[in-house]
Amino acid sequence: MPVMQHNDLDVYNRSVPHALPSVLYVGWIDQQGYPTGSVQTECLDRLKKLAVDPFRSIRGKVICRACLAAGLSERESIQPEGEIWIQRLNSAGFYAAPVAICHYIETHKYKPPKEFIDALKVGDRGRDKRRFADVIDDLLAGKNSP
Numbered sequence: 486m487p488v489m490q491h492n493d494l495d496v497y498n499r500s501v502p503h504a505l506p507s508v509l510y511v512g513w514i515d516q517q518g519y520p521t522g523s524v525q526t527e528c529l530d531r532l533k534k535l536a537v538d539p540f541r542s543i544r545g546k547v548i549c550r551a552c553l554a555a556g557l558s559e560r561e562s563i564q565p566e567g568e569i570w571i572q573r574l575n576s577a578g579f580y581a582a583p584v585a586i587c588h589y590i591e592t593h594k595y596k597p598p599k600e601f602i603d604a605l606k607v608g609d610r611g612r613d614k615r616r617f618a619d620v621i622d623d624l625l626a627g628k629n630s631p
């Protein structure tokens with residue numbers, strides 16, 4: 486199973502023709518070296534709601550590297566695929582987080598960047614009614630309005 490890891494706030498380039506400067510990765514942790522701390526239950530709950538119906542649905546599973554590093558088997562380390570997108574504050578872009586970010590926060594105490602938490606608190610504006618493919622088309626075309 487493919488495991489792709491990215492630093493927080495790196496530019497998004499996953500399965501798109503070219504990188505999308507206004508879309509930033511958040512929460513694609515590896516087994517070590519990620520920031521930890523407490524995250525408000527309210528924020529985690531919001532992420533969990535979004536994870537039920539991911540903005541970018543991808544069939545499949547990913548392996549949680551942090552679980553593997555903690556000694557769990559590959560089977561025990563499986564997390565669902567998919568991406569949650571949160572609209573950025575002060576920008577027309579988005580944060581792209583893996584569905585597994587909920588697991589990373591709950592189980593591994595991962596703490597996302599403050600700007601992501603702040604955007605999350607404002608709400609789920611990133612979940613507009615348009616399809617993922619349409620939003621991606623706009624972003625690739627350099628259109629600013631999400």
Ligand SMILES: [Zn+2]
Pocket residue numbers: 549550551552553562588592593
């Ligand atoms: Zn894990």
